[in-house]
Amino acid sequence: MKYVEEYRDPAKVEQLTRKIASLVTRDWTIMEVCGGQTHSIIKYGLDELLPPRIHLLHGPGCPVCVTPSEILDKAVFIAAEPNVIFCSFGDMLRVPGTVDDLLTAKSRGADVRIVYSPLDAVKIARANPEKQVVFLAVGFETTAPANALAVHQAASWELENFSVLVSHVLVPPAIEAILSAPGCRVQGFLAAGHVCSVMGFHEYEPIVEKFKVPIVVTGFEPLDILQGVFMCVRQLEEGRSEVENQYARSVKREGNRPAQELIRKVFQVVPRKWRGIGEIPASGLGLRDEYRKFDAETRFVVPEVNASTGSECISGLILQGFKKPPDCPAFAVGCTPEHPLGATMVSTEGACAAYYRYRSRKQ
Amino acid sequence: MSPDSKDERSMQISCPLPVTQYSNVLVAHGGGGRLMHDLLRKVFFPAFANELLGQGHDATVFGVADAARLAFTTDSFVVRPLFFPGGDIGRLAVYGTVNDLAMAGARPLYLSAGFILEEGLAIDSLWRIVQSMASAATQAGVQIITGDTKVVDRGKGDGVFINTSGVGVVEHQLQIGPRSVREGDVILTNGDIGRHGISILAVREGLEFETTIESDLMPLARQVLALLEAGIEVHCLRDMTRGGMASALNEIADGAGVAVTVEEGLIPCRDDVRAACEILGFDPLHVANEGRFLAFVPASHADLALSTLSRVTTECTPAIIGRVTGSGEAGVVLKSILGPNRVLDMLSGEQLPRIC
Numbered sequence: 215m216k217y218v219e220e221y222r223d224p225a226k227v228e229q230l231t232r233k234i235a236s237l238v239t240r241d242w243t244i245m246e247v248c249g250g251q252t253h254s255i256i257k258y259g260l261d262e263l264l265p266p267r268i269h270l271l272h273g274p275g276c277p278v279c280v281t282p283s284e285i286l287d288k289a290v291f292i293a294a295e296p297n298v299i300f301c302s303f304g305d306m307l308r309v310p311g312t313v314d315d316l317l318t319a320k321s322r323g324a325d326v327r328i329v330y331s332p333l334d335a336v337k338i339a340r341a342n343p344e345k346q347v348v349f350l351a352v353g354f355e356t357t358a359p360a361n362a363l364a365v366h367q368a369a370s371w372e373l374e375n376f377s378v379l380v381s382h383v384l385v386p387p388a389i390e391a392i393l394s395a396p397g398c399r400v401q402g403f404l405a406a407g408h409v410c411s412v413m414g415f416h417e418y419e420p421i422v423e424k425f426k427v428p429i430v431v432t433g434f435e436p437l438d439i440l441q442g443v444f445m446c447v448r449q450l451e452e453g454r455s456e457v458e459n460q461y462a463r464s465v466k467r468e469g470n471r472p473a474q475e476l477i478r479k480v481f482q483v484v485p486r487k488w489r490g491i492g493e494i495p496a497s498g499l500g501l502r503d504e505y506r507k508f509d510a511e512t513r514f515v516v517p518e519v520n521a522s523t524g525s526e527c528i529s530g531l532i533l534q535g536f537k538k539p540p541d542c543p544a545f546a547v548g549c550t551p552e553h554p555l556g557a558t559m560v561s562t563e564g565a566c567a568a569y570y571r572y573r574s575r576k577q
Numbered sequence: 578m579s580p581d582s583k584d585e586r587s588m589q590i591s592c593p594l595p596v597t598q599y600s601n602v603l604v605a606h607g608g609g610g611r612l613m614h615d616l617l618r619k620v621f622f623p624a625f626a627n628e629l630l631g632q633g634h635d636a637t638v639f640g641v642a643d644a645a646r647l648a649f650t651t652d653s654f655v656v657r658p659l660f661f662p663g664g665d666i667g668r669l670a671v672y673g674t675v676n677d678l679a680m681a682g683a684r685p686l687y688l689s690a691g692f693i694l695e696e697g698l699a700i701d702s703l704w705r706i707v708q709s710m711a712s713a714a715t716q717a718g719v720q721i722i723t724g725d726t727k728v729v730d731r732g733k734g735d736g737v738f739i740n741t742s743g744v745g746v747v748e749h750q751l752q753i754g755p756r757s758v759r760e761g762d763v764i765l766t767n768g769d770i771g772r773h774g775i776s777i778l779a780v781r782e783g784l785e786f787e788t789t790i791e792s793d794l795m796p797l798a799r800q801v802l803a804l805l806e807a808g809i810e811v812h813c814l815r816d817m818t819r820g821g822m823a824s825a826l827n828e829i830a831d832g833a834g835v836a837v838t839v840e841e842g843l844i845p846c847r848d849d850v851r852a853a854c855e856i857l858g859f860d861p862l863h864v865a866n867e868g869r870f871l872a873f874v875p876a877s878h879a880d881l882a883l884s885t886l887s888r889v890t891t892e893c894t895p896a897i898i899g900r901v902t903g904s905g906e907a908g909v910v911l912k913s914i915l916g917p918n919r920v921l922d923m924l925s926g927e928q929l930p931r932i933c
Contacts, residue, residue: 215855218851224916259916259917
C-alpha cells in the first residue's frame with residue numbers, strides 16, 4: 215500500500231532505532247501530544263524498540279478523551295428531544311456522560327446517526343426540513359475547518375433546522391498548561407502532524423522560546439514517530455530548543471491559510487473545560503455571534519449539569535503525563551472498554567484503551 | 578443525571594460515573610465482540626444449559642441411536658443493504674448456515690428457510706433473493722426442505738429477515754472443536770481477510786473507493802471436506818464472521834485454554850481492504866468475513882493442509898498465520914511487523930469510525 219508501507223518498513227525502523235540509541239547519553243522524557251500517535255506507539259510496540267532511557271508520555275491530544283462529560287450529557291439530552299436527528303462522529307457514541315452515552319440514547323429510541331463528515335449532517339438537515347438536525351462538533355484544529363464549513367454552508371443555505379453542539383479545543387494552550395503545571399516532567403514534545411497541517415507550526419515558536427523545550431511536528435506512522443523522537447532527542451542532547459518539522463510531506467510553517475480563515479470566520483477563541491484537566495483559558499473554539507443561531511445550546515433549553523467525578527479514575531493525571539494507564543488501580547479491573555470509568559478508556563486513541571487492547575493485562 | 582450533586586473537585590480532575598450496565602439492547606450486542614459474548618454467557622447459555630450446547634461451536638454435533646453423527650445449526654440474517662457487491666441476503670443466508678455446518682466438519686445436507694417480510698417489500702426483490710438462495714443451495718450441495726413466511730407491518734422490519742437452520746452428516750471420527758486444540762498446532766486461514774465487512778460498509782454508508790470491493794462470501798464445505806479427505810487431523814475450525822479474525826482466534830483460545838501467537842506479516846489482506854481500513858480507522862483483524870475460516874491442525878499436517886486448501890481454492894490464497902504456543906493461559910498474541918508482540922483482543926462493541 216503506497217504511502218503507508220514505506221513508513222512501516224522494518225529495516226528502516228531498525229536503522230532509526232539504532233541511530234537514536236547511539237545518540238542518547240542520559241534519560242529524556244518526551245510527550246507525544248496526539249492520541250493517534252499514542253495508538254501507533256502502543257500498537258507497533260515502538261516504545262519497546264526505543265532505548266530504555268527514552269521515556270514516552272502520552273499527551274492530551276485525543277479529542278474524544280478531553281470532551282467534558284457535561285457536553286455528552288447535553289448531547290444525550292438533546293438527542294432524546296422529540297423531532298431531533300442527532301449526528302456525530304462514530305467514536306463519540308460510546309463516550310459516557312455523567313450517566314449515559316449516545317448509544318444508550320439510541321437504544322431508547324433517539325435518532326442518533328454516525329456521519330463521516332459534518333457536511334453529511336448538513337445534507338441530512340436539508341433533506342429533513344421537519345426535523346431539527348444537531349451535529350456534535352468536537353475535536354482539535356483538525357476537525358475545526360470541516361465543522362466551520364458545515365456551519366458556513368448551513369448559513370448560506372439559510373437552514374433553520376441545523377445546529378452544532380460545540381466543544382472544540384486547541385493544542386497550543388494545552389501544551390502551555392502542561393508545561394506550566396508544577397512537577398511537569400516533559401522535556402520535549404512531538405506535536406500532532408495533522409493539527410499542524412491545518413494551523414502550521416508558527417504558533418509553537420513562542421512556546422519553545424518561553425519554556426525552552428524542543429517541539430517536533432511529527433506524523434503518525436512508525437517511521438514518522440521514530441524520526442520525530444530522533445529529532446527531539448538530537449535537540450535535547452545538543453541543548454537546543456527549536457520547532458522542527460518531521461512531517462514536511464504534509465506540513466508547512468504557515469499551515470493551510472484558507473482553512474484557518476474559515477475557522478476564524480465561524481469560530482472565536484473561548485475558554486474551555488477539558489475532561490480530566492479542568493478549564494484552560496483561551497483553549498477552545500466557540501461560535502462567533504454572527505453564527506450564534508446555529509448553536510444547539512441556544513436552540514434547545516438544555517439544563518446545566520454539574521458533572522460528578524469518579525474517585526478511582528486517574529485519566530486526568532494520565533492526560534497530563536503524570537501517570538501511565540497501568541498505574542491506575544482501576545485499569546483492566548473496574549475499568550474496561552465495555553465499561554469505561556474514564557474517557558481515556560473509551561476512544562481507541564485514548565491511552566488506557568491502547569494499553570488495554572495491545573498490552574498484556576497480567577503485568 | 579445528577580444535577581444536584583455538588584462536587585468541589587469538578588474543576589480539577591474530573592471523570593464520569595461508570596456506565597456499569599446497559600439496560601437496553603445495543604446494536605453492539607450483536608457485533609460479534611465482547612458485548613455479544615457477555616450476552617451469550619450471561620443470558621442464553623445459563624437459560625438453555627445442556628451438554629450439547631456446551632460444545633460452544635458453530636454447529637452442534639450429536640448422535641442419533643446407532644446412526645451417523647449429525648450436525649445442527651441455525652443462523653439469522655439481518656443484513657442491510659439486501660444486495661451488496663458479491664452477494665445478497667439470500668446467498669448469505671444459505672452460505673452462512675452451510676459454513677457453520679462445515680466448521681463442525683460436517684457435510685451439509687438440508688436447510689430450513691424462515692422469512693420475515695416487511696410490508697411493502699418489492700416482490701421483485703423477494704424473487705431475486707429467492708432465486709439467489711436456490712442457486713447458492715445448488716452450489717453448496719444442499720436442499721431447502723422446509724420453510725416459513727411471516728409478514729410484519731411496515732416499519733417493523735428491514736425489508737426481509739431470513740433465518741436458516743441446517744443439518745449435516747459427520748462422516749469422520751474426529752472431535753472438531755476448541756477442546757481438541759493442542760499446543761504446537763499450526764493455524765491456517767483459507768484466504769485474505771476483511772473483504773465482506775468493507776464491501777457492506779461501503780454500500781451502506783455510501784463510501785466510494787477507487788475499486789469496488791466485493792464480498793468474500795462463499796461456501797466452505799468443499800474446502801473443509803477436502804482437508805478431511807486428505808487425512809488431515811483437523812483439531813478445530815472456525816469461520817471468521819462478525820468480529821473478524823480477532824474474535825475467532827480469541828473464542829478458540831478461550832474455549833481451548835491455550836495461548837496463540839499469530840504473525841501480522843503472514844496474515845493475508847488485500848491492499849484495497851487495508852486502505853479502506855486505514856481511512857476508517859478500522860483494524861482488518863476485526864472486520865467481518867463470510868467465506869474465510871481458521872483451521873487448527875497438528876504441525877506435521879500443516880504443509881499438506883496448505884497445499885490441499887490451495888488446490889481446492891481458486892478465489893483466494895490460503896496461508897499459515899501462526900501457532901498454538903502454550904497451554905494454561907488463554908490469550909492471543911500478535912507479533913507486529915516491526916517485531917514487538919502485542920495482545921490481540923476481541924473487539925469491544927461495534928467498530929466505530931474514528932473522528933480523525
